[in-house]
Amino acid sequence: MYTQGLDSLGRDCLHQGAADTAALESHFQAKVDADDKIEPKDWMPDAYRQTLIRQISQHAHSEIVGMLPEGNWITRAPTLKRKAVLIAKVQDEGGHGMYLYSAAETLGISRDQMIGQLLSGAAKYSSIFNYPTPTWADVGAIGWLVDGAAIMNQIPICRCSYGPYARAMVRICREESFHQRQGFEIMLTLARGTPAQKAMAQASLDRWWWPSVMMFGPSDAQSKHTAQSMRWKIKRFTNDELRQKFVDVTVPQAKFLGLTVPDPALAWDEAAQHYRFGEIDWAEFHAVLKGNGPCNRERLEACRQAHEAGRWVREAALAYADKRRSSAASAA
Amino acid sequence: MSDQEREWPLFEVFIRARSGLEHKHVGSIHAVDARMAIEHARDVYTRRQEGVSIWVVPSSQIAASDPQDADALFEPAKDKVYRHPTFYAIPDEVKNL
Numbered sequence: 001m002y003t004q005g006l007d008s009l010g011r012d013c014l015h016q017g018a019a020d021t022a023a024l025e026s027h028f029q030a031k032v033d034a035d036d037k038i039e040p041k042d043w044m045p046d047a048y049r050q051t052l053i054r055q056i057s058q059h060a061h062s063e064i065v066g067m068l069p070e071g072n073w074i075t076r077a078p079t080l081k082r083k084a085v086l087i088a089k090v091q092d093e094g095g096h097g098m099y100l101y102s103a104a105e106t107l108g109i110s111r112d113q114m115i116g117q118l119l120s121g122a123a124k125y126s127s128i129f130n131y132p133t134p135t136w137a138d139v140g141a142i143g144w145l146v147d148g149a150a151i152m153n154q155i156p157i158c159r160c161s162y163g164p165y166a167r168a169m170v171r172i173c174r175e176e177s178f179h180q181r182q183g184f185e186i187m188l189t190l191a192r193g194t195p196a197q198k199a200m201a202q203a204s205l206d207r208w209w210w211p212s213v214m215m216f217g218p219s220d221a222q223s224k225h226t227a228q229s230m231r232w233k234i235k236r237f238t239n240d241e242l243r244q245k246f247v248d249v250t251v252p253q254a255k256f257l258g259l260t261v262p263d264p265a266l267a268w269d270e271a272a273q274h275y276r277f278g279e280i281d282w283a284e285f286h287a288v289l290k291g292n293g294p295c296n297r298e299r300l301e302a303c304r305q306a307h308e309a310g311r312w313v314r315e316a317a318l319a320y321a322d323k324r325r326s327s328a329a330s331a332a
Numbered sequence: 333m334s335d336q337e338r339e340w341p342l343f344e345v346f347i348r349a350r351s352g353l354e355h356k357h358v359g360s361i362h363a364v365d366a367r368m369a370i371e372h373a374r375d376v377y378t379r380r381q382e383g384v385s386i387w388v389v390p391s392s393q394i395a396a397s398d399p400q401d402a403d404a405l406f407e408p409a410k411d412k413v414y415r416h417p418t419f420y421a422i423p424d425e426v427k428n429l
Contacts, residue, residue: 041399098376311337325365
């Protein structure tokens, strides 16, 4: 049902006549238009398959790399409760990576191929995780802002045309809301604490605000995949629409915390019923994406190290399973 | 990756959400054997009491119908409306039927 032989299905179809392909494509698009789901064994255009593989695997990598900035604080969480919560949250991120790799594998790419692409630097992951977490408040800011932005992005994907991706997203969104609320609660505790604690929360908002706003990706004018992805119903809203929604819901939350959003141009537009915000530093966005963010090298290095350190475990587990199977066979 | 490592086999995971319900497919998991697949499925798919029982099946062992055969397989059921109770006209006065 999952993975094996699925990619050959798509490729076989490429060898069919142009007329057949056109018929298959119009049948496919009609299904998508009717809000029907596409499932692993259904015919799909090769470009749809490749777009999904790229998007789902990048999403999975982001979850895996996303464990690193917060994992940094597990051993230094201020209380036992905070520590238990943070461990649960980081474990969830790992789980989300697993759901997504599992969904991507239904498209005919193997887990090892995807991990290989991450470790070689060929695959991208969300730019946000290349920023450092120097204080405890960053754990709060990540939950509140980064997970908040992720939820904004992910809720529409629950209705994505590709069944396995949509189902994985339903599961993920259910868990993300715990992440966002625990983050906000950390910020609230700091904001209501000593002046030093409040200053720590403000400094963290100053650091994470713009990277969070950038998480929605390039502006609509610059986004080359948006139109096609919307036609395929992989995407339901444009980057700028989602970014605007995020700013609109988050600014009042910052006000409640008594913190200041680090954007002097931020202003409420009564006529449009939206917050207007300042120009995004796209040079920074592209630099981080290209590998020149503050922590890109460190993150990839940590992933490679974990992979190498785990190699003997993976090999030993396989060898042990082989041994058990052969001794069970000879006992029978 | 630099060298060829053997990938852990893939298992499909089915979970019974509550006693009395059927097992439902939730996703897949890599593991060296069925026992490890159940342990990993527990960690990945039931962190919030989503289940009381887990089945795992090697993905390679699942045979599935081809979507292109859907008409041949399921079309014949469409014209047999007499299999549904609403097909039969019963006078309103008749009760408990």
